Amino acid sequence: xxxxxxxxxxxxxxxxxxxxxxxxxxxxxxxxxxxxxxxxxxxxxxxxxxxxxxxxxxxxxxxxxxxxxxxxxxxxxxxxxxxxxxxxxxxxxxxxxxxxxxxxxxxxxxxxxxxxxxxxxxxxxxxxxxxxxxxxxxxxxxxxxxxxxxxxxxxxxxxxxxxxxxxxxxxxxxxxxxxxxxxxxxxxxxxxxxxxxxxxxxxxxxxxxxxxxxxxxxxxxxxxxxxxxxxxxxxxxxxxxxxxxxxxxxxxxxxxxxxxxxxxxxxxxxxxxxxxxxxxxxxxxxxxxxxxxxxxxxxxxxxxxxxxxxxxxxxxxxxxxxxxxxxxxxxxxxxxxxxxxxxxxxxxxxxxxxxxxxxxxxxxxxxxxxxxxxxxxxxxxxxxxxxxxxxxxxxxxxxxxxxxxxxxxxxxxxxxxxxxxxxxxxxxxxxxxxxxxxxxxxxxxxxxxxxxxxxxxxxxxxxxxxxxxxxxxxxxxxxxxxxxxxxxx
Amino acid sequence: xxxxxxxxxxxxxxxxxxxxxxxxxxxxxxxxxxxxxxxxxxxxxxxxxxxxxxxxxxxxxxxxxxxxxxxxxxxxxxxxxxxxxxxxxxxxxxxxxxxxxxxxxxxxxxxxxxxxxxxxxxxxxxxxxxxxxxxxxxxxxxxxxxxxxxxxxxxxxxxxxxxxxxxxxxxxxxxxxxxxxxxxxxxxxxxxxxxxxxxxxxxxxxxxxxxxxxxxxxxxxxxxxxxxxxxxxxxxxxxxxxxxxxxxxxxxxxxxxxxxxxxxxxxxxxxxxxxxxxxxxxxxxxxxxxxxxxxxxxxxxxxxxxxxxxxxxxxxxxxxxxxxxxxxxxxxxxxxxxxxxxxxxxxxxxxxxxxxxxxxxxxxxxxxxxxxxxxxxxxxxxxxxxxxxxxxxxxxxxxxxxxxxxxxxxxxxxxxxxxxxxxxxxxxxxxxxxxxxxxxxxxxxxxxxxxxxxxxxxxxxxxxxxxxxxxxxxxxxxxxxxxxxxxxx
Numbered sequence: 001x002x003x004x005x006x007x008x009x010x011x012x013x014x015x016x017x018x019x020x021x022x023x024x025x026x027x028x029x030x031x032x033x034x035x036x037x038x039x040x041x042x043x044x045x046x047x048x049x050x051x052x053x054x055x056x057x058x059x060x061x062x063x064x065x066x067x068x069x070x071x072x073x074x075x076x077x078x079x080x081x082x083x084x085x086x087x088x089x090x091x092x093x094x095x096x097x098x099x100x101x102x103x104x105x106x107x108x109x110x111x112x113x114x115x116x117x118x119x120x121x122x123x124x125x126x127x128x129x130x131x132x133x134x135x136x137x138x139x140x141x142x143x144x145x146x147x148x149x150x151x152x153x154x155x156x157x158x159x160x161x162x163x164x165x166x167x168x169x170x171x172x173x174x175x176x177x178x179x180x181x182x183x184x185x186x187x188x189x190x191x192x193x194x195x196x197x198x199x200x201x202x203x204x205x206x207x208x209x210x211x212x213x214x215x216x217x218x219x220x221x222x223x224x225x226x227x228x229x230x231x232x233x234x235x236x237x238x239x240x241x242x243x244x245x246x247x248x249x250x251x252x253x254x255x256x257x258x259x260x261x262x263x264x265x266x267x268x269x270x271x272x273x274x275x276x277x278x279x280x281x282x283x284x285x286x287x288x289x290x291x292x293x294x295x296x297x298x299x300x301x302x303x304x305x306x307x308x309x310x311x312x313x314x315x316x317x318x319x320x321x322x323x324x325x326x327x328x329x330x331x332x333x334x335x336x337x338x339x340x341x342x343x344x345x346x347x348x349x350x351x352x353x354x355x356x357x358x359x360x361x362x363x364x365x366x367x368x369x370x371x372x373x374x375x376x377x378x379x380x381x382x383x384x385x386x387x388x389x390x391x392x393x394x395x396x397x398x399x400x401x402x403x404x405x406x407x408x409x410x411x412x413x414x415x416x417x418x419x420x421x422x423x424x425x426x427x428x429x430x431x432x433x434x435x436x437x438x439x440x441x442x443x444x445x446x447x448x449x450x451x452x453x454x455x456x457x458x459x460x461x462x463x464x465x466x467x468x469x470x471x472x473x474x475x476x477x478x479x480x481x482x483x484x485x486x487x488x489x
Numbered sequence: 490x491x492x493x494x495x496x497x498x499x500x501x502x503x504x505x506x507x508x509x510x511x512x513x514x515x516x517x518x519x520x521x522x523x524x525x526x527x528x529x530x531x532x533x534x535x536x537x538x539x540x541x542x543x544x545x546x547x548x549x550x551x552x553x554x555x556x557x558x559x560x561x562x563x564x565x566x567x568x569x570x571x572x573x574x575x576x577x578x579x580x581x582x583x584x585x586x587x588x589x590x591x592x593x594x595x596x597x598x599x600x601x602x603x604x605x606x607x608x609x610x611x612x613x614x615x616x617x618x619x620x621x622x623x624x625x626x627x628x629x630x631x632x633x634x635x636x637x638x639x640x641x642x643x644x645x646x647x648x649x650x651x652x653x654x655x656x657x658x659x660x661x662x663x664x665x666x667x668x669x670x671x672x673x674x675x676x677x678x679x680x681x682x683x684x685x686x687x688x689x690x691x692x693x694x695x696x697x698x699x700x701x702x703x704x705x706x707x708x709x710x711x712x713x714x715x716x717x718x719x720x721x722x723x724x725x726x727x728x729x730x731x732x733x734x735x736x737x738x739x740x741x742x743x744x745x746x747x748x749x750x751x752x753x754x755x756x757x758x759x760x761x762x763x764x765x766x767x768x769x770x771x772x773x774x775x776x777x778x779x780x781x782x783x784x785x786x787x788x789x790x791x792x793x794x795x796x797x798x799x800x801x802x803x804x805x806x807x808x809x810x811x812x813x814x815x816x817x818x819x820x821x822x823x824x825x826x827x828x829x830x831x832x833x834x835x836x837x838x839x840x841x842x843x844x845x846x847x848x849x850x851x852x853x854x855x856x857x858x859x860x861x862x863x864x865x866x867x868x869x870x871x872x873x874x875x876x877x878x879x880x881x882x883x884x885x886x887x888x889x890x891x892x893x894x895x896x897x898x899x900x901x902x903x904x905x906x907x908x909x910x911x912x913x914x915x916x917x918x919x920x921x922x923x924x925x926x927x928x929x930x931x932x933x934x935x936x937x938x939x940x941x942x943x944x945x946x947x948x949x950x951x952x953x954x955x956x957x958x959x960x961x962x963x964x965x966x967x968x969x970x971x972x973x974x975x976x977x978x
Contacts, residue, residue: 040892105847106837148892153899154932155892169801169874172932173956180935220806246803251819252810255802255843284958285807312658313744314735317709318774321741330740348595354744358594385658403529403637403644410642443643443661446669450936467662469773 001201004129009197009205012099012131013187014145015074016045019097021066021088022079023049023057030103030151031079032058034139041148041155048073066091075099077139077149082106082117085135089121093128100125102135103151108193109136122195130196137192138168141175144186144211157458159184160211161292164202165218166191166256170244170285174216177289180450182457183296186211198223200231207235216292217243218285220256222270229277236278237488240295240481243279244288245270278484280477290470291477293463298435300482303379305331306475307372308354310384310468315441316354319384319468326476330354334377341371366424373432380435382475383425384468386418386442411444415452422460435478438464439471490690493618498686498694501588501620502676503634504563505534508586510555510577511568512538512546519592519640520568521547523628530637530644537562555580564588566628566638571595571606574624578610582617589614591624592640597682598625611684619685626681627657630664633675633700646947648673649700650781653691654707655680655745659733659774663705666778669939671946672785675700687712689720696724705781706732707774709745711759718766725767726977729784729970732768733777734759767973769966779959780966782952787924789971792868794820795964796861797843799873799957804930805843808873808957815965819843823866830860855913862921869924871964872914873957875907875931900933904941911949924967927953928960 018038022031031051035058038047049057052064063069066076066088076097078088085104092100107118118135125132133140139150143158152172156179163178165171168190175188186209189202199219206212215235222228235241247256248267274281282288306328310316320330333341333353341349344367350356357368365386372381400406418440429436440452446466453464465471507527511520520540524547527536538546541553552558555565555577565586567577574593581589596607607624614621622629628639632647641661645668652667654660657679664677675698678691688708695701704724711717724730736745737756763770771777795817799805809819822830822842830838833856839845846857854875861870889895907929918925929941935955942953954960 037895040889040895042892110837152932153889153892153895155896165803167801167803167806169799169932170803170807173801173804173930176932177935218803220803246806246810249810249813251813252806255806255809255819255839255841255845285956310658312656312662314654314656314659314707314709315662317656317735317741317744318659320744321735321738324738324740330744348599350744352744356744400529400642403531403642406526406529406642407644441662443641443658443665446666447936447939450939467774 002129005131008098008129009131011074012133013140013142013147015099015147017048017073017075018043018045018149019048019050019066019069019073019076020079021050021076021092023051023062025054025057029079033153034077034079034103034149034151037148037150037153040153042146043148044146045074066095069095069097071096073097075101075149078102078104080104086117086121086124089124089132093124093130097130099131099133101133101137101139101149102192103137103139105136107135107195118193118195125196132196134192135195137190138171139190141185141188143184156188157184158186160186160213160296162186162206162209162212162215163188164191164199164215165189166199166220167218170218173285174218174289177285178293180454181289181293181463182454183293183463194223198227200224200228203231203235203241207238213239214292214295215239215241216288217241218288219243219245220247221253225273229273232274232277232279236484240292241279242288242291242477243274243281244283244285245274245281278481278488280480282477286470287473290463290465290474294437294474294478295481296463297461298437298478299429299433300485301380301435301479302482304479304483305329305377305379306382307331307375307378308382308384309357309368309372310354311357312385313356315384315468316350316356319382319472320354322469322472323382323476326472328472328476328479331377334375337371337375337377344368365421366428369425369436370428373428373434373436378434380437380475380478382471383436383438384441384471386414386440407444411442411448414442414444415440415448418452419455422456422462426460426462435475437471437475437478439466439468440464441467491618494620497587497618498620500563501622502629502631502636504588504636506537506562506564507532507534507638508537508539508555508558508562508565509568510539510565510581512540512551514543514546518568522642523566523568523592523638523640526637526639526642529642531635532637533635534563555584558584558586560585562586564590564638567591567593569593575606575610575613578613578621582613582619586619588620588622590622590626590628590638591681592626592628594625596624596684607682607684614685621685623681624684626679627660628679630674630677632673645677646673647675649675649702649785651675651695651698651701651704652677653680653688653704654678655688655709656707659707662774663707663778666774667782669943670778670782670952671943672782672952683712687716689713689717692720692724692730696727702728703781703784704728704730705777706730707777708732708734709736710742714762718762721763721766721768725973729781730768731777731780731966732763732770733772733774734763734770767970767977769969771966775959776962779952779954779963783926783963783967784970785952786950787926787967788918788922789974790869790924790968791971793968793972794818794866794868795871796820796864796867797871797873798846798857798861799843800846801874802845804873804957805839805845808871808961809843811958811961812871812965815961817961817965817968820866823864826860826864826866833857854910855917858914858925859917862917862923862925867923869926869964869967871960872925872927873930873960875903875929896933900931900937903931903933904929904937907941908944911945911951915949915951924964926960926964926967928955928957929953930956
């Protein structure tokens with residue numbers, strides 16, 4: 001990568017001017033939809049629609065050819081049919097366009113002929129030191145720059161989570177889930193066929209991006225495995241990088257190849273190499289998102305000993321299973337912890353880790369969680385359910401006229417209680433510098449739990465999780481990363 | 490089990506009269522909350538509050554002792570402190586109470602002394618042919634009988650899903666998730682310490698229960714493994730039984746033992762025995778719920794060949810991975826299928842299974858899914874995303890004034906389109922008698938997707954799934970059960 005290339009790459013995420021090659025007034029065309037998404041996303045720079053058959057596109061005067069562009073436009077987005085793309089890129093170069101994004105598909109993913117065309121485009125762009133995204137991509141969302149240069153009408157909260165995906169549908173699914181959980185996105189990148197810019201190049205850029213503190217990846221194959229691992233190794237010393245490597249089965253790999261033309265390679269070798277580079281590998285999209293969100297504002301654990309606390313015995317057992325499978329130590333409780341819980345919990349509490357506070361949860365949330373967080377025998381806490389103060393919630397029962405009202409008030413009451421208690425949880429976490437990971441699971445409607453999770457994330461900056469097992473899997477990502485950093489710094 | 494015992498068991502789920510031993514006017518007491526839940530849940534039978542210190546409880550005259558009960562009350566619910574429970578059960582027997590439910594905890598889960606007391610209670614009840622639930626349970630929800638005899642204010646849709654759990658918190662989590670997905674529950678049973686009635690007894694009852702078509706179980710250990718497997722084997726020839734066996738790790742098993750006093754046993758042996766009995770074992774609560782809901786109104790597949798269809802390449806790859814890992818055959822497409830898709834899809838479609846319809850999804854949903862369902866080379870279909878008709882959705886874009894409106898309209902439009910298309914999906918499914926399992930995943934807010942799933946379930950009686958991998962895991966449960974039935978009938 002030349003200095004010129006690197007310098008230009010900055011303009012990709014925060015362009016002052018965008019040329020839309022193939023912009024259109026017809027709502028059936030991507031050149032129409034991307035235009036609308038860009039403007040509705042509050043893009044503040046200049047837009048140059050290029051379309052020889054239109055005088056105006058969506059209210060802006062249309063240029064009849066790329067050669068009419070002023071010199072040095074920051075980003076050109078190409079949506080014209082496959083056969084015209086090579087020439088369009090050539091013309092962009094002649095107008096000194098800084099970066100190109102090719103949305104158009106029909107290249108290496110379709111066979112040898114498409115591959116040849118794609119290579120020509122790549123060589124041309126590289127020779128001109130021009131970063132090029134795609135082809136065959138859905139675009140880039142960069143909420144921190146109000147840039148929504150993308151096929152779908154997706155608008156996101158700004159935040160510290162960056163997404164890089166070898167699949168537009170995966171990128172969009174990941175990005176919208178992050179937002180659904182109340183967290184925000186810095187950049188979401190659909191890399192397409194990677195004719196020029198590869199996953200590794202975006203990683204390299206994000207390593208020093210001040211907006212990004214955690215990176216989520218979806219990959220089906222590696223263009224240049226050595227380069228990827230080298231850069232991954234560098235970045236994981238700065239920021240956690242969590243990766244869903246799909247195509248782990250032969251059928252999935254074949255599908256991946258026909259999708260973006262990327263080769264998958266042996267899964268065992270990939271697994272080992274990723275581990276060595278400090279990349280946290282996960283199996284599914286939800287796990288990917290959760291393993292990423294858990295890092296936001298949580299301190300890294302110093303060791304693998306977790307204290308689990310829950311008012312539900314079954315939730316505790318499920319959490320204990322999940323932690324053990326993930327290599328966490330559900331540590332025996334020391335005498336000091338037992339004495340302190342004896343003073344505040346009913347006699348029948350479990351006297352063991354997981355701490356089952358049993359149904360009639362007494363005490364305040366801060367007391368209960370602090371017993372664990374304060375102990376030198378525990379490196380972090382997983383709290384499942386509303387672990388305290390529930391008796392104070394029951395006042396509404398008799399006053400409710402029917403079951404609908406009771407259901408509603410129960411959910412509201414539990415979730416408000418949890419949201420209110422969260423400042424105490426954060427105080428304890430920050431005071432002891434130990435992670436406290438929670439699942440606000442309650443026997444209420446899932447949508448209500450999701451609402452509470454979103455509210456907590458948006459107002460307190462901390463992610464919570466939909467189930468005990470999910471909270472534990474996310475905690476395990478924290479510990480995996482922490483232990484890698486301990487071994488490699 | 491004697492005939493008398495069996496006959497009485499019926500009254501447990503549909504009692505005409507309930508005595509509340511320990512009912513109370515104080516909202517801190519479970520004897521107060523259960524009373525309120527029972528009445529707000531529209532229980533139509535007689536309620537007899539028993540409390541020596543009250544004249545009235547919640548507006549009903551209170552009996553001063555169990556001996557004041559009329560003879561032959563259907564169900565007595567006991568919430569008094571541990572030390573009084575044995576005597577209360579004895580008195581219930583002398584008043585010929587048909588069934589008992591002991592909510593009170595402090596028995597075998599606390600140690601040898603509690604265990605002895607629990608055994609005495611068990612022997613007493615068995616000798617009197619009296620079915621007894623618990624002790625140490627949260628109660629029973631029986632929506633089909635409007636019976637909400639339970640510690641928590643949880644009210645559910647009526648439906649075909651039965652739940653049996655060795656954990657109240659697990660039972661409640663499972664039941665509320667079923668309802669969150671828009672499906673309904675027949676009975677949800679928290680079995681507690683199983684002093685008399687064991688999981689196997691409830692299974693036996695549910696085998697012939699006309700309200701129940703699928704059974705979800707959460708277990709931490711087996712009281713009588715031989716009996717359990719014998720009954721499980723019998724029931725799985727009639728109805729699918731899906732089981733989350735927790736305590737699969739030593740730490741989880743230890744936690745389970747201190748929770749309900751059940752012994753876990755070797756996980757490998759359990760795994761093999763469950764498989765042989767036709768029980769579908771899953772790892773987590775969401776998987777449990779989804780593997781159960783998929784059975785509702787879906788035909789069983791005749792073989793393991795699935796056709797996957799999606800407008801998102803990455804979603805297809807993830808689905809292919811998930812299917813392959815689960816032992817499903819992502820079958821090669823035969824010529825006939827390819828010819829038919831060539832006629833209705835853009836040139837760049839994947840020409841392979843998964844069928845990637847690519848971004849500009851043309852055609853009607855019925856055409857696309859029917860190509861796969863009609864083929865003799867495919868036993869069932871997994872459709873991920875809104876697989877057709879999307880171009881018709883884009884009209885709203887230009888008219889939207891800002892990104893909030895666009896986001897909202899995009900979600901609404903996609904989800905309405907899917908809901909409307911669902912009748913066609915059902916027609917194809919029923920015509921070809923092949924399962925069609927869908928994930929309405931779209932890059933919109935998760936809450937919106939959940940709403941669509943609930944609407945589809947409530948109005949069309951069919952479950953859909955939150956992600957490609959979840960849809961595939963659910964489909965795998967269908968196939969596992971179908972192949973077991975093929976081998977064993």
